[in-house]
Amino acid sequence: xxxxIKYLSPKMICLLAAFILxxxxxxxxxxxxxxxxxxxxxxxxxxxxxxxxxxxFLQIFIGRRLKLIYKFIxxxxxxxxxxxxxxxxxxxxxxxxxxxxxxxxxxxxxxEIELLKVNEQFRKEFLSNLTHELRTPIFTVQGYxxxxxxxxxxxxxxxxKFLKNASKGLDRLVQLASDLEQISxxxxxxxxxxxxxxxxMNLFKDTYxxxxxxxxxxxxxxxxxxxxxxxxxxxxDREKIRQVVVNIIENAIKxxxxxxxxxxxxxxxxxxxxxxxxxxxxxGIEEQHLNRIFERFYRTDKSRSSAIPGTGLGLAIVKHIIExxxxxxxxxxxxxxxxxxxxxxxxxxH
Numbered sequence: 612x613x614x615x616i617k618y619l620s621p622k623m624i625c626l627l628a629a630f631i632l633x634x635x636x637x638x639x640x641x642x643x644x645x646x647x648x649x650x651x652x653x654x655x656x657x658x659x660x661x662x663x664x665x666x667x668f669l670q671i672f673i674g675r676r677l678k679l680i681y682k683f684i685x686x687x688x689x690x691x692x693x694x695x696x697x698x699x700x701x702x703x704x705x706x707x708x709x710x711x712x713x714x715x716x717x718x719x720x721x722x723e724i725e726l727l728k729v730n731e732q733f734r735k736e737f738l739s740n741l742t743h744e745l746r747t748p749i750f751t752v753q754g755y756x757x758x759x760x761x762x763x764x765x766x767x768x769x770x771x772k773f774l775k776n777a778s779k780g781l782d783r784l785v786q787l788a789s790d791l792e793q794i795s796x797x798x799x800x801x802x803x804x805x806x807x808x809x810x811x812m813n814l815f816k817d818t819y820x821x822x823x824x825x826x827x828x829x830x831x832x833x834x835x836x837x838x839x840x841x842x843x844x845x846x847x848d849r850e851k852i853r854q855v856v857v858n859i860i861e862n863a864i865k866x867x868x869x870x871x872x873x874x875x876x877x878x879x880x881x882x883x884x885x886x887x888x889x890x891x892x893x894x895g896i897e898e899q900h901l902n903r904i905f906e907r908f909y910r911t912d913k914s915r916s917s918a919i920p921g922t923g924l925g926l927a928i929v930k931h932i933i934e935x936x937x938x939x940x941x942x943x944x945x946x947x948x949x950x951x952x953x954x955x956x957x958x959x960x961h
Contacts, residue, residue, distance in 0.1 A: 621666075621669050622666065624665075624669070625662050625665040625666040625669060626662060628661065628662075628665050629657075629658050629659075629661040629662035629665060630658060632657060632658075632661045633653070633654045633655075633657040633658035633661060634654065636653050636654070636657045637650035637651065637653045637654035637657070638650070640653050745784070745787070747780075747783075748780040748781070748783040748784050748787075749780070749784070751776065751777070751779075751780035752777045752780040752781055752784075755773045755774070755776050755777040755780070756777055758773060759773055759774070759777075787924070790924040790925075790928060791924065793928060794907065794924060794927060794928060794931055797928070797931040797932065797935055798931065802935075804847075804848040804851065804935060804936065805848050805849075805850070806846055806847060806848060807846070807847075807848075807849055808844050808845070808846050808959035808960060809844065809845065809847075809849050809959070810841070810842065810843065810844055810845075811843055811844070811845045811877050811885070811887065811956070812835075812839060812840070812841045812842075812843065812877075814849065814852065814853055814856060815835070815856060815875050817853070818853065818856045818857055818860060819833040819860075821857070822857070822860055822861065822864065825861070825864050826864055826873070829864065829867060829868075829869050829870075829871070830869060830870045830871075831863075831864055831867050831869075831870070831871045831872065831873060832871075832872045832873070833860070833872075833873050834872055834873065834874045834875070835874065835875055835876070836874060836875065836876030836877075838876070838878075839875070839876055839877055840877065843877055843879070843885060843958075844958065844959030844960065845885060845956040845957065845958065845959050846956070846957040846958065846959040846960070847936055847956050847957060848932075848936070851932045851935075851936075852932070852936075852956070854928065854929075854932065855928075855929045855932050855933060855954070856889075858925040858926065858928060858929050859889050859929060859952045860873060860889060861925065862925060862926065863889060863891040863893060863950070863952075866891075866893045866894050866950075867891050867892070867893035867894075868892060868893050868894065871891060871892045871893060872891070872892055873889065873890070873891045874889075874890050874891075875887070875888070875889050875890075876888050876890075879958065880955060882958070883957065883958055884938075884955050884956065884957060884958055885955065885956055885958050886953060886954075886955050887953060887954055887955075887956060888951055888952065888953035889951065889952050889953075890949060890950070890951040890952075891949045891950055891951075892948070892949040893949050893950060894946065894947070894949075895944045895945050895946040895947055895948050895949055895950055896942070896944035896946070896950055897946055898944075898945075901942055901944060904926055904942060905926050905927055905929070905930040905940070906927060907924055907927045908924065908927075909926075909927075929952075929954075933954045933955075936956065936957070938954060938955040938956055938957070939954065939955050940952070940953070940954040940955075941953055941954075
């Protein structure tokens with residue numbers, strides 16, 4: 612009985628309580644008088660009255676509790692006119708409707724809590740990674756400046772060298788600040804895109820020319836796929852896509868093997884989009900890192916970050932720029948085989 616009662620509606624509870632009370636009074640009257648006429652009348656009258664009383668006060672009790680519940684689950688406060696409309700005009704919500712509202716609220720709060728946990732973890736990692744990226748150039752500049760102040764400034768054999776090294780550390784800090792500012796502008800939508808039609812092959816040729824000296828240091832060849840279409844047009848912000856291409860190819864050079872190759876191809880996905888892919892035969896990326904390499908400051912190997920120059924924001928900027936174009940970017944990689952970064956762009960018109 613107790614397990615079945617908890618699933619009854621308020622109306623059923625009132626009916627049950629009224630029946631029990633009316634039955635008790637009629638049985639008591641029957642025991643005293645011994646005739647059926649009066650007990651039947653008592654049963655009918657007491658059943659109706661008790662049901663009305665129970666239902667009235669139960670509705671008041673439930674109504675007050677529901678108001679408290681809605682005060683808790685809703686952030687907005689109703690004005691006097693709205694409250695009158697809710698109380699007097701709109702039909703009162705049933706227990707089932709309230710239960711549904713509370714369930715939706717609980718699911719929403721659960722999602723918000725999970726999102727807050729993810730954001731908190733991201734914030735902690737971001738601060739940790741930012742500290743890691745700042746530490747090396749700051750300590751470098753600090754070390755050289757203190758050494759100069761301690762007397763090395765007078766030594767003509769080292770003073771200019773120390774100043775140059777300190778200047779490199781400052782340049783890295785400036786670049787870091789600039790990259791952070793650019794990401795913030797992209798996220799806030801304060802860095803509008805300037806669209807134009809241009810040949811994607813020409814953009815890559817210019818970038819190859821720009822990075823040729825860096826590639827030669829490791830004897831890396833910069834190549835195109837045999838089926839690359841020289842006349843293929845894209846519709847995008849040329850300068851920002853140039854930055855995407857530079858960041859991807861610079862990464863391929865940094866993590867590429869000596870005497871390696873970097874090869875670019877582009878193909879039509881459909882009538883509206885093309886797909887660009889830059890592949891290398893470098894060290895590759897372990898599978899567990901692939902979902903996170905576009906995060907700010909994320910390094911697949913922190914122990915190598917100080918040896919390999921960069922702010923750790925290049926791929927994060929790449930992702931933001933591509934997504935600002937409402938396109939997608941992905942990466943495929945395998946350790947010892949190499950990596951391929953691909954992204955889509957809108958197809959231009961001749």
